[in-house]
Each structure stands twice: as C-alpha cells, then as structure tokens.
Amino acid sequence: MKKKKLISFVVSFMLILSAGTGSAYGETSSEQQSAAQTATFSDISGHWAENIIKEAASLKIVGGYMDGTYLPDNLIKREEFYKLLTNILTVTPDIANTKVNFTDVLDYEWYVPTIKIAVAAGITSGYEDGTFGIGLMISRQEAAKVAGSVIPGSDDDSAKGVETALDKGNIAAWAYPYVDLMFKKGYMKGDTEGNFRPTMALTRAEAAAILLNVKKNESVIAANAEELTLTGCSQVHSVTQGAFTKGEGTRNDPYQIATEEQLNHIRMHVTEGAFYILTKDIAITKDFVTAAPAIASGEDDWSAGNFQPIGSKAIPFKGCLDGDGHTISGLNITGTVGGSKGSGGSGKPAASYAGLFGYVGQGGSVEDLTINSSSITGNQYTGSIAGYTEGTIKNCRLGSKGTVNGSTNTGGIVGFSTATLTSLKNQGTVTGKSANTGGIAGAVNAPGTALISCQNEGTVNGNERTGGIVGSFASAAGESSVIKECYNKGTVNAGPYNAGGIAGAASGSNYSIQIESCGNSGTVTGSGVNGGIAGLLETSKATVTQSQNSGTVAGNGAGGIVGNNQGIISYCYNSGTVEANLDGGGIAAYQQNGMGKISKCYNEGKVTAKSFAGGITGENESKIDNSYNSGKINGTNYIGGIAGKNLGTITNVYGAGKVTGENGAGSLVGRNAAALSNSFWLDTTGTAGVGLSDGTASQQLVKKVTHEELSGQTRIKTSNGYELVVDVMNANNKTSADVINKTEPAAVWKYLYSVTSGSTGGNTVISDGGGIVAPIEVPSDDSTGNTIASEDLETKYLYPAIIL
Template structure:
C-alpha cells in the first residue's frame, strides 16, 4: 500500500542522536534517502569520519529508531581509547554469543560503560531513550569545563527524568550536547532516531580529545527494569506519530495526544500494548491508503481519511483507554475488488477494523465522524472479540453498513457494557443495532447499553442490538434502553432488539425499556421485534413509545417465549395484529403473565389490550387502554386461540365486527375473567368452536374497584379473591387508601402510605366493600393492580 499522505517530521528540537548499524561502507554517495533531510550534511560528515554507516541497499534510514546494541556500536566507533577485551566475558541473559553485537558489548563492558539492567539483561532489541543515551555518552567524556549555569532543571519535564540518569543529563546540558525541544521539554523517555544519534556523536567526536570509558570502575545498572523507558518499543520509521511518552505497559501506557499518534497505533497493533488518549483529537490530515491497481483483495480506503486499525488477518491486540476523550473528523470508507455481492464496498470498517479477544477498549467517544462499509461496520469497531465498555457514538456521527452494522460495534464476541449510541445508524440489509449489529456470546451479553440515535434498516433492526442468539449457552440482556427512532423496511424492529433466538438455550431480557418511536413495514415490538424460541424470557420491561407497523406490540412483535411483569403505556398502531403487550403470541411453551396495557391500541383487524392474536396462555393481566379495530377487537385479545385466566379489561373497545370487551373472536376457555360494564356490549365478539367460559362476569365500576363485593356461588367476595384464585402467592392488590375496609380484620390497614389492603380471604353475606379515601377515589387508580409491578 502507498500512503496518500504521510506526516513526515519530527519533534523539532535538536533532540540529538541517531545510529547506524548497517555495517556497510560509510561512502556517503550510497545514501539514497537523506537528500533534503534536516540531518543530511551531519550524516554525510559523520559517515566520512567512520561514526555511522549505511545499509547494503544504500539507505541510511535517518528516521528509524535505534536499539540499545546499535547505539553502543556507535559509541565504540567514537572511542579514542579502546580497552583490551581478550579476557572479557559477557554474561547478559539476553545476549546471543554468535550475534554481531557481541564484540561491541564486550568493548562496552571492558571500558566500564555498561553493566546492563539489574535483572541481568543488556536490553537487546529495546529502543534506547534520550536519558539512557545521555548516561552512556556522559560516561566516556571529560567533565572538565562544564557550564554550570545550565542543567536539566530548566526542562519543563525535568520531574520525569530518572534519578539514576539526572547527573548524566546535567552533564549533557552543561556540555551543550543535548537540550530540550521547541516546547522546552527534554523528553527523557523518547527513543532516538539514527539522524539524532549522528548529530550527538559527531559533536562529541569533534569536540572531545579523549573519549574513553572509566575502565576499572564498576558502573551502576542503568535502570531498575529491563523494559526500557523509550516511547516506541520497537524499531520503525519515525513520523510525527511516534509515541514520546510511555512504554506501552499497563502502568505506563503509550500516551496518544495527536492524530498522527492515533494513526501510529497500527504500527504496534499486534504487540498487546496499552494506549491512553490524553486529549480530544480531531482528524484533519489524510491517513487513508490506496492499493495498486493490480491488487484483488486488499481494501482501498483512499475515499476517506483514515484506515481502520486492525484486520481479520492482523487484528488489533492491545488495550485502548479513551480516558473520557473524543476522536472526531473520521471519514472511513473503502472499496475492495471481487466483492460484487456487497457492491465492492470494504468491510470491517470502524476506528478499529478487527479487535482481538485479548483486547479492551474503554471510555472513548467518536464525534462528528462518518463510517461506511459492507459487513461488520461500527463506530468503535467493525468486528470485536474483545471488551468494549463505556464508549459513545456522538449525535453528529453516522455509521452505514449492509450486514452486521452497529453504532458502537458491528459484530461482537464479548460482553458490551455501558455503551451509548447517539448517532445515525443505517443497515441496508440485516442485523442492525444502535449499539451492536450482532452479538454472539455466552452469559452476560449486554448490560446498561443505551440508544438515543436513529436506527434504520431492512430486517432485524434494534435500538440496542439487531440480532442475538443463544446458540451454545444462556444469554442475558439487562438494563438496556432505547430513546431513539427505530425503523425497518421489511421486518422485525425492536426498541432493544430486532430479533433474539432462544430456541436452543435461554435468552433472558430483564429491566429494559423503550421510550422511542418504532415504525416499519413488518413486525415491530417496543422491546423485541421477534422473540424466537420457547426459551426466551422477557421480564420487568416496559414501553412508553409509539409503535407503528404491519404488526405491532408494546413489548414484543412476534413472541414464542415467556413475558412476565411487563407493561405498555405507548400508542400501538398496526395494519393487522396490534397488542399492548404482543402483536402475535405464537404457539409454543411460552405465556404472558402479570402484564398490563395502559396505551391505546388501533388496527384494521385483530387488536387487543394484551395481544392482537394469541395462540398461547395469558393469565394475571389487565388492560385499561382504549382498543379500536374495524374487525376483531378485544380488551384482552383480538383473535384468541388459547386459555386466558384471572384477568380483566377496563378499557373502551370500539369497532364494527367482532368486538368484545374480553376477546374479539374466541376459540378457547376464559376463566375468572372480568370486564367493566362501560367498556362494551359483550364479553366476546364472535364465539367459535372451542370457546368456553368459567366465571366470566361484567362488573360495575364499584365491583371492579372493591367498593362492592362480587357475589358468586360461594357468597360475596372482593374481586381480588377471584383474581388471586389458585395462586400460591398473591398476585393482585388494591393500592388506594381506605377510610373503612371491607372486613373488620383489615380495618387498620392503609395502603399507599404504609401498607396495602390485603385480599379478603373469607366470603360474607354482605356485599359491602371498601370505602375509598375521597382523594384516591377522584385521582388514584382504584382498580386491582399487580403486586410489585409499577403503574
């Protein structure tokens, strides 16, 4: 690949130092890559004096970083007095006795220049830092005639100069061989380049008459650890993006403060290093790449300004701490040949293209950026096997893909926690989510993730996740929410998830909610578009947003699992099958229980307070919303094929054909079901074969509220007794305050401010019920409520 633009340049400063280790002739005519370089004349002179040399290919590589063994080679080159090494043994644990650098290290040891690190290593292969170089040079020169008016204390970053290095750095300042950069920083941990080393050692060679080591004196170890203190910890060509602070460890991460350093991560992306963003970064330069016309597989990112970090073949392995900072101005878009089915658009698009399982990304925000791709497209990452937490896609950002598209990550193989999408996410095909397109994990999958942006696509479109399946173990989605607009052009839009699959193992969705608007041509649900599989469990969720589609449900569009302790207060609109809780309740092992609807539900046909069409059990549910359909409208279910038990309707039902206060059309048994007189003319609109009733009763407002008891074969009882019938633990309660209870044994109980009115467990011969507090009678909810379910 060829860079369209490369930020050449250095930290201006005569930061000094650079090296040769090419070991070819120093014939300056052979250096083909220094013309116009700031160190051109210095390098030529240093080569003519035998200090540095070039590489066999004729290059000098002036901006390459220098390793410790390479710098010691240059020091040996400038010594005016060289010790006898015939009896010198080298015992450093990382020195290979057959390598080229052994004679150099022997000379350095014999001259008393080095003792290596405290752990017994020399540090082969590590970059030499400015403070390490200062110690080496100061050890071989005279300390006479020092300008004591100068010292390292004048550097802004003097506090980070190692205590072991400070005396030597002072000598270099006082001799004038090293100084700070244009910003006044010495940058002690920054690695040296070959051009800088040439500058330093040429000055020393020309000014010092005697250059020798303190032979006979045992030098102290250079630093306390063998990891070095340079910025970048591997050799590569230096641009303005080279890290200057940090060593890439957990305790000392590389600090990323410029757009070039952000781009520079790709040079180190397989090393497992640690990176920390220290300020907000805006991409103003062009870091994208293009490929040759002959390439058939490499993506061409030249249409944008940044290339994703990490590929499937060479993923990002590391730990990136956004440190609550943002990256803005990203434009990531690419093409690839031979991918006609995806329009020759490149995939794995995001700030990080492919993230390895050993990696973490935390606390990062993407602002005012545009990311486009085919498959696996996300704001933070296209495809991730690592951990992504506390990340945000900002409201002025957009992510567009085809398959597996997400505001934070396109496809995730690890848990996502506390991530937020505020931007625009669009998937032209399937599996699109505000946070993640598809997530494939075992156990905890999504926790505390939020969508506040717009999400639209073709199929399996979710405010938080497009698609999730429990293929090998149970999966949990907890405390996630949507407040944005979600729409699908074909099918399955959900406020939290487009489709979940609990066919093989359980998918548990708990404590989630939707307040956003959903729309589309197919099946839509406030929480889940399609809850597939009998092992799907949805509990403690609610919807207050408007749901509009061909089939619409306040909690689920099409349901095959269990729904418990959920409620809807949003407006539900559909062509056919509209339900306050579900549009379509499928045949299976699932059921709906302890749920209620308080929103208005409208459809051309099959509208119900709980379900538009139900083929599975419903019990302990109620409706207070207004239900309207031209054909088949019911307070609980529009078209019913399954048992309904211990439930009631208090909402008004309107329509032309098949209108019932409980069901519009019924083919199953209703048990202990009740309906308010004012809600309609009859309990069931049409009764087909299989329809039956047991304790199904029209009630007055006073009977439904418990002001008057209900009389059946076993005497007068409060309605809550019949609703709680056969439940081992009580499900129903009245929550209003009372002035006089229906039974003397509960007369002292006051609800809503210190207790509740317990169900009366005995029948009486008196129909007198509770006397409700006048304030609650006028303003409180007086009909039976579900225990532990918020109204």
C-alpha cells in the same frame, strides 16, 4: 526520545524460528535441525508461498510454531527477521566478547544470541534512542536494508532497479540504495500495480521468500558494512511523528496518545497486548491512507477515507485503549474490497470490519472513548469503535454528529460482539442496508451479561432485525445470555422485517436469553412486525421481563413489548401507542401455534389495528394469564380488550379499557375460538365480553362487573359465596402447575389499599392515598362488600394490580 519497549510475552509463545545459536526452549542443535527437516505446517496448504516455505524450512532458514502452524500472513518483528537472516550467513562472527547495550533487550530472552551476531557482524546499531526496536514490525524497506547489507553489490548494469517503482519517492533515503540492490538482484519487486510500498509491514511468508532467494543465489553472505543509524519509529513505520514518546505500554505506565500520528501508530503494535491512554482530544486532519492495494491482491482498500481500521481478523488488536473521556473526531473510514467489481461492473463493494478498530481480539479492550464528527462506512461488521470485538468495550459513545453505514451487522458502537458491552451510548445515525442493525451493536452473541446499561438516543435505520440497542441478540454456544438495564430514546426505522426498541430479534435455541429491566420511549416503525422492546422473541428460550414501553410502535404488526412472541413475556407493561395494520397488541402483536406465553403484564396505552387488535395481544394461539388492559382499543375486525382473536387459553384477566370495533368487538376478546376463564370485564367498556364466539369456544366464569365490584368496593357472587375479584383470581392460581411446583407465587393480584375485618361500625371510607402514600388499613363488617367515598375513587389505583 523515550525508549520503545515490547511487553514481554510468555516464553511458550515464542517462535522456533530455525536451527542455530540459542533457543527459547533450551533445545539442542540436533533436535532443532530434525524439527526443521521434517517440518509439515498445517496452515500453508494452498498458500501462494507453500512451496517456498517448505523449501526454506528444509534449508533450516525458517521454522514454525509449537502447534504445527507457520502463520504465513502474520507480520514479522525486527528480532524475528534478524534471527532468520543470521540463519543464512555464510560467515558467523565470534560473539564471545560481544556486548549488547540496547535498553529494550532483556538478557534472558531468546533473541539475545541473534542480536549479538547482528552487532558483531555490523548489521545493526539500533535506534538513536538506544533501543533495538524489540517487538516492532519490520517494514519492506527496512527488510531490504538489512538483507541488502549482507550481500555483494550488483554488477549487472542492465538490471532494472527501484526506479521502476511508481512510489519510489516514498522510499527513505537511508533505504533507497538497498532497495535498489534487492530489485536488481531480483530478490524483491513491486506489486501488480507497480508500487513497492516501502512502509508496509513484512509478512512471514514474504520473509521466507526473500531470504530463500538470497540463500540460493549468493555464495557469500556476510556483513561488513556499517548499518546506517535509524532515526526513530518513522524509519520502520509510515508515521513520521507517530512514535510513542511517553509511557512504557504497561498497565501502570501506558503509552500516551496525544496526536493523530500516535493514534495511527497503534496499528504497529496491535498484537503486543500493550496499554494505551489518550491524553487529549484528537482530530484527524491528515490522510493516513494514501495508497490503494493492487487490484488483484484481494486486500481491502481504505484509500477513499483518511484512516484505516486498526487490527483485522487475521491480526486482531489485543491491546487496551483507555480514552480517558476524550473524543476522536474527523475520522473518515471508507473501505472497498480490492480486486473485485460491483454488480454494475464498475464500483467495488464495501470492505468489512470497519471501525476505529477493525477487530478487537480476546483480551483487548476499549474504554471511556467518544467518537464524533466522523463517518464510518463498511460492509459486514461495521461500528464506530469496532467492527468486530471479542474483547471488552465499555463507557464509549458515538456523538450526535457521527454516522455509521454498513450492510450486515452494523452498530453505532460495535458491528458484532462476542463479549460484554457495558455503559455504551449512541447519539449518532446508524444505517444498515441488510440484516442486524442496532444503535449500540449490530449483533451480539455473548455469554452471561451481554449488554448492560447501554442507551440509544440516535436514529437507527435498518432492514431486517433492527433494534435501538441491538439488531440481533442470540445466546452463545453452551451458555445463557442477558441484556439488562438498557434504554432506547431514539427513533428506529425498519424495512419489512422485525424491529424493536431494544432488540430487533432475540433468539435462544438451546440456551436461554433474556431481556430484563429495559425500556423504550422512542418511536419504532417499519413495514414488518415490530415491538417496543423486541420485534421477535424466537423460541421458548427467549424471555422479556420487568420491561416497559412508553413510545409509539407502528408496523404491519405491532406490539407494545414484542412483535412476534414465541417466548415468555412477564412483568411488563405498555403505556405507549400501538398502531398496526394486522395484529396490534398492547403487549404482543401475536402468539402463534402454541408458542409463547404472556403472564403478569398490563397495557394502559392506546391500540389501533384494522384487524386483530387486543389490549394484550392481537392474536393469541398460546397462553395469557394474570394480565389486564385499561387502554383504549380500536379497530375494524375482531377487536378485544385482551385479545383480538383467541385460539389458545386465557385465564385470570380483566378488561377495563374502552373497546370499539365494527365486526366482533368484545371487552375481553373480539373473536373467541378456544378457552377463556376467570375473566372479568368492566360494564362500561363495551356491550359484550366476547364479540364473536365459535362453536369450539369454552367460557368459564367470564363475568361482567361494575366499577364497584372490580375496584373491590363490593364483592361478586360466586359458587363459594361473596368474594373479591382479586381473591377469585388468586385462588385460581393455586391450581396452576407453576404454583404447585413453587416456581411462581399464588398471590399475583392485590388492591393498592387493604381492608381488615372485625369492626363494629358500619361502612368505612377507605383510601389508597392516590397511589402516593402507603395504603390505609381500616376495618369493616359489611357482609356484602366495602364502601369507598366517591371522592376517593381513583380508578387507576383502585383496580386490581399485579404484585411485582
């Protein structure tokens, strides 16, 4: 068996366990004693062991951390427990000539004097592989073995021993007599369900309670018995074949994970920051969660499944797992909250932080791993790879036979993330009962590039804030955030709230968030307000740019790019079908109350709504500029090529798509109650540019144009003479604040062909090559416009285009 070795940590994080021989900090004995006598820990108030810890500290059995905490619920390692034990010995052996030959003991570390005392006292001989077990968490049965080795036997025949424990059959033979002794002495006992739980790791609070009991009740605490040799990791932990046999846990030589037992064994090393690599596909065929916690314990119960999440909020996974392209299958992670009852009085609510990893801490990472043929079920924070992550998740996938079910913050890969998510893919089915459900992540609140190159091909079912990639996307405190180059091909089904092909909702309060270069070709449906990219852009700090939708978007309100837009949409286009009951738009369902702006966008898709249908937006109460529609717009009330209803400002737009409606249909606006300027509509698209105009409406240079005029074959007559439509719109842009401030270019529009002047010939045939080849430039001296051969009239290419 290869040795198990703890990754060395920076000395400043080591415990000041108590007064005694040696210190990691080189303090004097009197300084340590003073610290122990006056110890006041900042994190034990109200804890069940508060008074125990205080008394143990006053007796110099335990100490805390340099930051004033004790961390009572943290697990305690072998070397730490031995240190506390040596503090209560009534006889301390001479260690002057004691040699320590354990292969994992470094002669410069703080624990060397402790291990020398344990060796000299005969209370340890280590593992058969020559290691002491540095860094391994000590289990309840091992703690009983070590503590029971330094106290006399019991002469009380009436005292109840470990035979009263329901799970006594799980206690190892080497530990049984010592556990029995600790029961008879009253130093250890079972839980409220009658189980001893021998393989469960010991906490720092429990260690203080055990050793304080021994200290107060034993007059002689000295070891004379030879400790039985432990045989591998199975004696310390619950996994018989789980010990790592290859690798040292370093970056260059990671622990090699080849079996399901070794995968489960990672949980025993969550805080070490070690490195792991899968060397094979792993199928979970055994039940690694055989017992439920005590009803009154409040602990999460994972016994309904076959695997418990690795790492928790209290003790996050801080290691680095490289899946190396392998797949884990057969996971059944199903948790309930211990000690509580459901609303019906019987069932327990689901447990939180569900996933292969319950909680990945800062510095932790999971990469290049697939989970398939698995079921993950939880409450808050549920994902196949991680329920919650502060670390890096990269190149991971949930396969088509994988399912994730949760309540709040449910994602195909991650439930909630505060770090960058890179190149993740979901092909499974994700279902969230409450808020924030996404194909990749339920919610992301991360600085910088939060998600990049992620893709969803699976089905996402949610209620509030449901997205193909992420349910809820928000900026981290103090920093801007962006989603880049993500794509949804899957189906997104939502309840009566917001759903989007990329994000259900994107919210930027004090710092900007942006969705950039993303696309959707999947179907987005729900009874709320939905968008091909985002269901909701909340506040002016939220933007969508250079993104496109070709999928079907349907809802009570629906937009090809965004449902409810309170932010900025630019350089986006829609070619998909939009279907709505109220408020349907090729780009956005609606913009309300002066919030939101749509600029340099176009729609080619079909938009249908009973009321308020528009090629750009169903209702506009804000700003639209430099945009156009060439798609078919259909509906009943207030149907427009640009907006169904306008209560804001619209300028530099044109409508080239057929518009049909019964009450208020216009090739530009169905009902105009505000400002419309520099707007052009093709004469074959409808009978009027504006269906209905309120008395407060204003119109300036709103003009019907022919196919030849819109395509630039002929110029239109303006107050400046004969001008091309694109020149009129670009000239108008020169007066905008953005152009004056040089934040936007004046030249927004172009034809996909170009014409030069100075020819001596007559009218000249001009072609853009069907949009495939570069534009053809030829001269013309026609004073009224330019003529193009009819066979070259490709409407899609010859109408004004937006310069990207």
